[in-house]
Amino acid sequence: MRYVAIILFLTVSLSAKAQPKSFNGSTSGNIDIFSVLNLNFTNLTGVVSFNTPNDYFNGITVNNAATISVKSNVSWQVSITAQSANFMPMSMGASADMPSTVLGIRRNGTSTFLPMSVTSQTLKTGNKGGATTSGNTFDIDTRLDPGFGYNGGSYNIGVVFTLTQQ
Amino acid sequence: MRLFLLTYLLLLSAGSIYAQNSNNYLEVNTNTGLNFTCNDPSDLENDQTISGALTVRVRSRNNSCGVYAKISSFIGPPGFSTTTYPIQLDYTSTNSNRANGINTNPITLTTTNQLLFQQLSSNSVFSYYYNLILKAPGYTYPLGHYNFVILFTMTQP
Numbered sequence: 174m175r176y177v178a179i180i181l182f183l184t185v186s187l188s189a190k191a192q193p194k195s196f197n198g199s200t201s202g203n204i205d206i207f208s209v210l211n212l213n214f215t216n217l218t219g220v221v222s223f224n225t226p227n228d229y230f231n232g233i234t235v236n237n238a239a240t241i242s243v244k245s246n247v248s249w250q251v252s253i254t255a256q257s258a259n260f261m262p263m264s265m266g267a268s269a270d271m272p273s274t275v276l277g278i279r280r281n282g283t284s285t286f287l288p289m290s291v292t293s294q295t296l297k298t299g300n301k302g303g304a305t306t307s308g309n310t311f312d313i314d315t316r317l318d319p320g321f322g323y324n325g326g327s328y329n330i331g332v333v334f335t336l337t338q339q
Numbered sequence: 340m341r342l343f344l345l346t347y348l349l350l351l352s353a354g355s356i357y358a359q360n361s362n363n364y365l366e367v368n369t370n371t372g373l374n375f376t377c378n379d380p381s382d383l384e385n386d387q388t389i390s391g392a393l394t395v396r397v398r399s400r401n402n403s404c405g406v407y408a409k410i411s412s413f414i415g416p417p418g419f420s421t422t423t424y425p426i427q428l429d430y431t432s433t434n435s436n437r438a439n440g441i442n443t444n445p446i447t448l449t450t451t452n453q454l455l456f457q458q459l460s461s462n463s464v465f466s467y468y469y470n471l472i473l474k475a476p477g478y479t480y481p482l483g484h485y486n487f488v489i490l491f492t493m494t495q496p
Contacts, residue, residue: 194402194495196365199411200393202373202426204473204485211380244380246478302478303384 211244212251212336213304221317232318237281240312241334242304248339250298253278255289256331267326275319276330281312289332298339362400365493370394375473385475391431392471395455395491398464402495403439406467407452411490416483424448426487427472428455435465445472452492 218238223229243249255273262269277286280297287294299308370391377383397406410424429445433456441456456467 194363196363196493198365198367198395198491198493199488200367200369200373200491201412201486201488202375202471204375204425204476204487205377206383206476206480206482206485207376207378208482209378209380209383209478244383244478246383246480246482303380306478 206246208338209244209246210249210336210338212334213242213244214239214334215242216240216312218315221315223317223319229319229321232316234314234316236314237312238315240310242310243299243336244303244309245299245336245338246301248298248300250337250339251296252293252335252337253287253289253296254293254333254335255291256333258291260328260330263327263329265326266324267328268323271319271323271328273330275317276332277316277318278332279314279316281314286314286316289330293335296334362398363402363404363493363495364398365406365491366396367491368394368396373471377476383476383478387473388429389471391468393428393469395467395469396464397435397458397467397493398462399458399460399493399495400462401460403457403459404493404495405457406455407492407494408446408448408455409452409490409492410448410450410487412488413485414487415485416481418481419483419485424487425474425476426489427474428489429470429472430455431468431470433465433467435467437461437463437465438467441467447474448489455491 216239218235221233221235223233241251243251258273259269260271260273260275273290274288276289278289278296279286297311300306302309304310370393371389373389373392375387395406397404408428410426413424426448427445428448430441430443435458437459439457439459442454446453458465
């Protein structure tokens with residue numbers, strides 16, 4: 174009988190200290206974030222024409238020839254490479270030996286043009302971020318300086334801009 | 340007396356199990372894989388939604404209840420450190436006629452319980468449906484695999 178009294182006492186004590194009842198359930202999920210590198214060109218300048226002697230004496234510089242925007246979740250670099258060692262003649266009589274170095278490209282705000290070649294050159298590096306992140310959107314300038322050594326005509330050359338992780 | 344004591348404890352235990360599992364319970368059903376992938380700028384710049392991701396089933400026979408949710412675990416790759424989490428629960432619908440005070444706004448989960456809804460006592464089992472949203476993570480999260488656990492808690496007074 175003494176045991177019964179103890180058990181009843183314990184039961185009453187437990188009831189008096191009853192806590193809110195709680196029931197749980199859970200679920201889980203995953204997020205996978207991969208390397209994202211995106212390069213976008215806007216405001217591209219079109220054909221550059223040499224019309225006066227001064228154009229040949231001085232060459233032609235086009236400031237803000239294009240705007241480049243980078244979106245990346247890793248530190249990045251943009252490299253530039255000429256697709257061919259020489260310009261491609263696009264009209265009758267145009268020279269086939271005008272080298273890619275006639276074209277120079279620089280980041281707007283810097284002083285030195287990088288002469289184009291088939292060897293990759295770093296144009297700019299930057300930190301991860303969207304297009305509005307400081308340094309991720311910038312303009313480029315171009316310079317064409319063929320001198321007097323080549324025939325008149327139309328010329329074309331491809332330039333590859335490559336965005337990679339640093 | 341020993342036999343009495345043993346019988347008493349056995350009945351007490353059995354009664355408790357029956358009460359929690361049958362009359363009052365919370366069940367979380369995942370209707371699809373809760374997996375998000377970010378491999379494009381739009382994935383990083385925009386929210387991603389898994390529609391109809393979760394169903395929370397509730398039976399609260401003995402009393403009214405409140406159902407809460409929180410992040411109980413969020414593990415990321417090396418370099419990941421944050422106190423805010425890009426996971427939201429977005430209520431869509433319920434078949435409950437005993438619901439009370441449903442939070443219909445998308446809830447950004449934290450490590451603290453936040454009320455999803457309250458329900459008055461009922462014999463019926465009711466379902467509450469939720470979308471799962473990954474808020475745009477932006478470009479600063481370290482690359483890699485993240486795992487999160489959402490803990491739902493039903494509390495009765």
